[in-house]
Amino acid sequence: xxxxxxxxxxxxxxxxxxxxxxxxxxxxxxxxxxxxxxxxxxxxxxxxxxxxxxxxxxxxxxxxxxxxxxxxxxxxxxxxxxxxxxxxxxxxxxxxxxxxxxxxxxxxxxxxxxxxxxxxxxxxxxxxxxxxxxxxxxxxxxxxxxxxxxxxxxxxxxxxxxxxxxxxxxxxxxxxxxxxxxxxxxxxxxxxxxxxxxxxxxxxxxxxxxxxxxxxxxxxxxxxxxxxxxxxxxxxxxxxxxxxxxxxxxxxxxxxxxxxxxxxxxxxxxxxxxxxxxxxxxxxxxxxxxxxxxxxxxxxxxxxxxxxxxxxxxxxxxxxxxxxxxxxxxxxxxxxxxxxxxxxxxxxxxxxxxxxxxxxxxxxxxxxxxxxxxxxxxxxxxxxxxxxxxxxxxxxxxxxxxxxxxxxxxxxxxxxxxxxxxxxxxxxxxxxxxxxxxxxxxxxxxxxxxxxxxxxxxxxxxxxxxxxxxxxxxxxxxxxxxxxxxxxxxxxxxxxxxxxxxxxxxxxxxxxxxxxxxxxxxxxxxxxxxxxxxxxxxxxxxxxxxxxxxxxxxxx
Amino acid sequence: xxxxxxxxxxxxxxxxxxxxxxxxxxxxxxxxxxxxxxxxxxxxxxxxxxxxxxxxxxxxxxxxxxxxxxxxxxxxxxxxxxxxxxxxxxxxxxxxxxxxxxxxxxxxxxxxxxxxxxxxxxxxxxxxxxxxxxxxxxxxxx
Numbered sequence: 001x002x003x004x005x006x007x008x009x010x011x012x013x014x015x016x017x018x019x020x021x022x023x024x025x026x027x028x029x030x031x032x033x034x035x036x037x038x039x040x041x042x043x044x045x046x047x048x049x050x051x052x053x054x055x056x057x058x059x060x061x062x063x064x065x066x067x068x069x070x071x072x073x074x075x076x077x078x079x080x081x082x083x084x085x086x087x088x089x090x091x092x093x094x095x096x097x098x099x100x101x102x103x104x105x106x107x108x109x110x111x112x113x114x115x116x117x118x119x120x121x122x123x124x125x126x127x128x129x130x131x132x133x134x135x136x137x138x139x140x141x142x143x144x145x146x147x148x149x150x151x152x153x154x155x156x157x158x159x160x161x162x163x164x165x166x167x168x169x170x171x172x173x174x175x176x177x178x179x180x181x182x183x184x185x186x187x188x189x190x191x192x193x194x195x196x197x198x199x200x201x202x203x204x205x206x207x208x209x210x211x212x213x214x215x216x217x218x219x220x221x222x223x224x225x226x227x228x229x230x231x232x233x234x235x236x237x238x239x240x241x242x243x244x245x246x247x248x249x250x251x252x253x254x255x256x257x258x259x260x261x262x263x264x265x266x267x268x269x270x271x272x273x274x275x276x277x278x279x280x281x282x283x284x285x286x287x288x289x290x291x292x293x294x295x296x297x298x299x300x301x302x303x304x305x306x307x308x309x310x311x312x313x314x315x316x317x318x319x320x321x322x323x324x325x326x327x328x329x330x331x332x333x334x335x336x337x338x339x340x341x342x343x344x345x346x347x348x349x350x351x352x353x354x355x356x357x358x359x360x361x362x363x364x365x366x367x368x369x370x371x372x373x374x375x376x377x378x379x380x381x382x383x384x385x386x387x388x389x390x391x392x393x394x395x396x397x398x399x400x401x402x403x404x405x406x407x408x409x410x411x412x413x414x415x416x417x418x419x420x421x422x423x424x425x426x427x428x429x430x431x432x433x434x435x436x437x438x439x440x441x442x443x444x445x446x447x448x449x450x451x452x453x454x455x456x457x458x459x460x461x462x463x464x465x466x467x468x469x470x471x472x473x474x475x476x477x478x479x480x481x482x483x484x485x486x487x488x489x490x491x492x493x494x495x496x497x498x499x500x501x502x503x504x505x506x507x508x509x510x511x512x513x514x515x516x517x518x519x520x521x522x523x524x525x526x527x528x529x530x531x532x533x534x535x536x537x538x539x540x541x542x543x544x545x546x547x548x549x550x551x552x553x554x555x556x
Numbered sequence: 557x558x559x560x561x562x563x564x565x566x567x568x569x570x571x572x573x574x575x576x577x578x579x580x581x582x583x584x585x586x587x588x589x590x591x592x593x594x595x596x597x598x599x600x601x602x603x604x605x606x607x608x609x610x611x612x613x614x615x616x617x618x619x620x621x622x623x624x625x626x627x628x629x630x631x632x633x634x635x636x637x638x639x640x641x642x643x644x645x646x647x648x649x650x651x652x653x654x655x656x657x658x659x660x661x662x663x664x665x666x667x668x669x670x671x672x673x674x675x676x677x678x679x680x681x682x683x684x685x686x687x688x689x690x691x692x693x694x695x696x697x698x
Binding site for chain 2: 115118126129133134199202203204205206243244334335368369371444447448452454455461465472553554555556
């Protein structure tokens with residue numbers, strides 16, 4: 001059959017050669033650089049030695065290429081999550097109540113301000129201009145209590161926050177809050193990103209040497225597995241690396257390399273992948289290269305599944321049940337003609353849905369202009385609902401499975417990921433690749449290449465370098481409440497006067513001892529948090545014990 | 557044009573404040589280098605005083621700040637003040653990041669004219685910097 005097909009394809013190529021050569025681009029390739037042929041047929045799969053059973057399989061079964069769950073979205077549509085948070089805990093509280101009323105089903109997703117993420121209090125001199133600027137300021141458990149006032153944890157169901165370099169503090173807030181609300185940790189799911197490695201590569205909230213940061217992170221994974229086994233203590237994230245200039249392939253491969261580093265550190269602490277494999281999440285962002293994005297999610301599932309079996313020693317079904325989380329990316333959204341971003345967001349949601357992601361976070365069309373307005377946030381929730389309830393897309397599992405093109409791309413994608421894993425292993429692993437600056441340089445190269453392509457017009461960004469209109473870019477429409485920031489500072493001053501100073505001092509001292517030794521730091525951190533020690537005070541202990549991250553100046 | 561005025565423009569590109577997203581900063585740094593400037597990328601979370609010191613030691617013509625958090629105006633103001641405190645008013649300050657007409661007005665009031673929003677071609681930043689540094693140098697007879 002394939003010989004006939006091969007001859008038939010050659011005939012087709014031959015007969016239509018002129019038409020096929022007459023194209024509007026010199027070269028068709030995906031953003032990761034895979035050449036795209038004019039047509040895909042069963043021959044492309046045959047050339048790759050593709051086997052349905054081995055490479056695609058069935059949804060809900062290894063290698064999970066076609067999805068982690070047998071019934072896909074027939075069981076329930078993907079969760080729609082919005083990321084929000086700004087100003088003070090009171091304002092964040094109002095915003096979360098609004099999002100829950102509007103039908104956001106992903107629970108509460110908390111953006112932290114930069115001082116909090118970097119382990120600085122709102123009244124730290126370094127924090128002066130940044131309190132509540134890109135997220136909510138949580139200087140202590142008192143702020144967390146305010147933020148959840150009138151929001152019962154068991155009703156929220158899912159709480160997400162970043163807390164990448166303050167993982168032990170972030171989980172302690174919610175262990176303490178659950179206790180205060182009188183609910184068991186399994187009454188809701190707390191998810192913390194708790195992925196410091198990529199901070200050093202792309203996101204930039206690191207404040208300790210990388211080894212110390214990884215230790216704090218895996219201490220969280222270990223402790224949560226014991227006390228709150230239904231929580232999600234780590235979300236290894238590629239989206240920031242992609243947004244810093246990575247291709248889809250680099251995003252997937254570098255994330256998996258960082259994931260290997262965390263898992264191997266957990267295994268070294270005596271944990272078994274069989275007991276926590278299902279608590280690990282890989283998190284990516286979806287940009288505009290539609291089929292490549294679909295292939296990325298499919299390929300990632302297959303690669304991670306093989307790692308679990310062959311490298312981490314997984315033997316149970318649970319070991320394989322990792323989660324794949326997708327967020328639409330704010331980066332392709334333009335300040336020019338901002339309504340165009342609704343189309344971009346819709347395309348991105350569709351790609352990640354067709355890629356089989358069970359939980360999606362969605363950006364808002366005015367993000368390039370500042371913190372999203374309520375109207376923009378609602379429009380993004382609606383885009384998800386339109387795909388879920390009007391388009392019929394979720395009616396069958398993995399509808400692109402078996403596409404000659406998508407399966408070929410998925411296959412090539414997997415191979416490239418394996419090559420990059422091997423390369424990073426050759427450098428000594430992810431931490432060494434960070435220390436040598438290799439990851440960072442790869443991303444910077446990609447970002448520069450893209451900027452040059454956009455400036456030259458080779459890469460088209462609608463409304464930016466083509467199809468522009470005369471417009472005054474709309475100024476940011478969201479105004480920050482300066483008084484709220486002052487109230488935050490006043491609250492913190494009040495807290496410092498009110499709390500039991502001796503209890504704080506003793507808890508911080510205990511944390512210092514544990515941090516300097518080998519024990520798990522989370523119980524001692526929880527004691528500090530419950531004594532209302534601040535984010536900055538707890539982080540200062542780690543800075544003293546482990547040393548500080550120092551930026552390096554670089555002559556170009 | 558004397559030999560001195562045609563000497564390469566010396567630029568410090570830096571993140572200032574706590575925001576750690578440095579994609580834009582690195583792209584501009586490399587673009588300026590490829591345009592023949594001498595560029596130091598100072599990295600993350602530099603304090604205004606620290607930055608002014610680096611500029612002093614490196615005899616910089618220009619400091620390029622990249623700020624994506626909402627704190628553009630106060631942070632830029634602190635860098636300008638740190639330069640003034642060292643008598644370095646002649647150092648050009650340019651800013652890249654999220655901007656708005658209001659931000660641009662406020663920055664213009666403290667003498668910062670080069671404010672570049674998302675999607676600005678590298679070439680525009682390069683030519684602005686080159687012109688401004690050129691005229692500052694010729695005013696000083698350098």
